[in-house]
Ligand SMILES: NC(=O)C1=CN([C@@H]2O[C@H](COP(=O)(O)OP(=O)(O)OC[C@H]3O[C@@H](n4cnc5c(N)ncnc54)[C@H](O)[C@@H]3O)[C@@H](O)[C@H]2O)[C@@H](O)CC1
């Protein structure tokens with residue numbers, strides 16, 4: 001039986017900003033995201049982390065991605081790739097690594113993920129191509145146990161488990177729970193009524209969100225929001241539970257403002273900040 005994620009559960013777990021705090025108080029996010037084909041995914045992920053409240057966000061990516069993102073958003077710091085030593089160093093200094101949005105699931109991506117995530121010691125949010133590139137390396141994923149959050153949609157869960165999307169959708173709860181138990185990762189199985197499963201057997205169901213989110217880029221923003229929350233000190237399960245709820249709540253508010261038909265993933269960021277404002281954050 002899944003626990004419904006409520007407004008009270010989320011805002012009880014969300015940190016407040018103390019008057020005497022500084023950027024270091026809210027964590028460093030390293031985003032290892034984007035490729036020349038998927039530049040927008042990197043921008044959306046970075047913006048999600050910034051709007052969720054992270055203190056500093058660094059984007060590690062190839063130059064074509066950096067120049068595209070830098071035209072849209074001014075706050076991130078950039079680490080141009082390839083730079084294996086620079087990537088390891090940045091990962092070792094980060095509070096959270098969010099990796100894989102806008103990456104293709106290739107052996108080169110898997111190697112890049114291993115370089116960064118192996119050097120990090122904080123929370124890891126692994127999404128999209130980064131996650132799928134490691135689908136056959138469960139030992140590596142298990143090595144991140146206790147600090148790993150994975151955010152597959154049903155198609156990605158199919159690649160991770162070798163089962164069909166139809167089988168996964170037929171029993172989403174059991175799928176998420178068994179993947180979480182076997183991998184040691186807090187598992188966010190996305191879709192209508194996203195589930196969050198913990199390695200110790202808890203299952204949360206999210207009731208926010210709507211079909212306006214059913215377009216490319218919504219998941220990239222979610223990964224960034226979860227990373228931004230984890231950077232502020234939330235445990236992996238708290239960041240996942242709060243992240244999926246706030247992402248969906250922002251989308252519901254956005255749909256009332258702009259319609260499900262016309263809203264874009266990036267539009268929900270204005271609603272996320274309004275939700276924080278309405279809740280005195
Ligand atoms: N603007 C950008 O740069 C964007 C980049 N993106 C990146 O594109 C790459 C490929 O990701 P995609 O997810 O598009 O492609 P994938 O090939 O990983 O997955 C797409 C397939 O997964 C299945 N699927 C997904 N959600 C489902 C659901 N809720 N229920 C049932 N089946 C479902 C469907 O079969 C679908 O055709 C990733 O790296 C991603 O980050 C996308 O996020 C789209 C936007």
Ligand SMILES: Nc1ncnc2c1ncn2[C@@H]1O[C@H](COP(=O)(O)OP(=O)(O)O)[C@@H](O)[C@H]1O
Nearest residue numbers: 153191192209210211213214216217218219220
């Ligand atoms: N019908 C829907 N109802 C609620 N949430 C949805 C719906 N469709 C998509 N979403 C949400 O939008 C996001 C889509 O993520 P994903 O499939 O990874 O897309 P992308 O990789 O293109 O960004 C997920 O958070 C998912 O839960």
